[in-house]
Amino acid sequence: MSFDPFGDFETAGYLRNHQRLKDPVEVKESEHFVFELSIEEALSHLARKRRPDYKAILKVHKILFGGFYPWAGKDRNELVPHLAIFKGAYNDPHSTIFERPDFIKRSVDYALKLAADKKKFQERPGEVMGQLAFAHPFLDGNGRTLLLVFMELCYRARFAINWSRTNKDDYLRALSDEIRAPFQGHLDNYLKPFVTAITSRDEWPQMIGGIRGLDGLDKEDITYESLDNPEVQQLYKTYRAQLQDAPAVPGADD
Template sequence: MTFDPFGDFATEGYLRNSLQLKDPVEVKESEHLAFEASIEEVLAYLAKKRPIDYKAVLKTHEILFSGFYPWAGKDRNVLVPHLAVFKGSQDDPHHTPFERPELIKRSIEYALELAANKKRFRDRPGEVMGQLASAHPFLDGNGRTILLVYMELCYRGKFAIDWSKTNKDAYLRALSDEIRDPFRGHLDSYLKPYVVDISSREDWPEVIGGIKGLDGLDKEGIIYANLDNPEIQRLYKTYRTQPIE
């Protein structure tokens, strides 16, 4: 966790956090405390927000993490528009490239459009989650922000995912496959057995508290690279070029 896209890790700590923490364990603990303290406020905000749009996604992140990250609610295109973000090594054929900064908003908005088709959404729940996750709009806190937005979208689609029966590693594998090779059913196949009829929002804090590895696509193996790098440009040209059905 020592590399920091802001370039001031030594003085400001990991991602310029408000406590200037550098130790990975302390960062995770403090970050998660901020998250847990804000869940109720976020759920109330999302329940009233009509419609769920890109600004709502930004606001969700701001509410959740402003107690720890002063930049909470700002996306990568605002903070580090010159950097690409990957999970895993660039040389690893199984690396996961996230969306280019300037396309984050469009990617999120497309996910929201997919969710608006309620029948398709229930039949293909992985498409929406995969599209949201591939956008990776924030420097940190993506998994938790996206999960809450996704749960609200499911609620409006009159269904829910029984997260208590999912497996962290299997879910993250399916999610990574969906990001690399979207709209081919990777995450649909994993999530569909766990689709249930709508659940009460009152149960959500307990449900969320029981989900492990919510930051699985945020800290572990995340690398940054300059978008001007010819190799990075080549990767993006060959990445996610399949037609969308």
């Protein structure tokens, strides 16, 4: 099944992009071109915010991808509130489940709350990134948007991740493990060796442009199912149940 949550791929192209492109290579190239042109503006917007919040993240996505997607800056809850999103088939035990649309903002807010405790954030950076990735606010462009947000959060906590030393496949594997089993150190253990001193924001645009696999949890093998599906509802109940031992995790008691 192709990723066509709007149900109009044949007439509107991939996710209703402005150019109505359908070819995956053309989509990727055009989307990335728009992204690179907008990095500095997006970073500047984040730097000006007294405290990054959910509204700021939506704005960053709009800045980065508004030139390609007419819906940029709108989250899944606004666009497709009836759909659950997965990486892999929802009934595959190795698939990755993303937050249900109506809980996206709550999950992002919780990640920002974790990052506000700067000492703990330095010790457990993977928990914050994992929570942001699990929220998966957008239909596309999550990895790049959330990386910019994460870098800004790290900067304010006086540390950075040396992304140039990370390995795309290893990182995505640790990130997927973190989403499947959060707050158990999967992504913390991977990122800790790459923690370094903060760098000037001026260096970020070039640095970001060279990072591979930013959207590894977007596009490839992304599927969707109706939230009315009883099996999907049970998946979310099971996922929430495993968080009972993690205090203050959003939705754990829902």
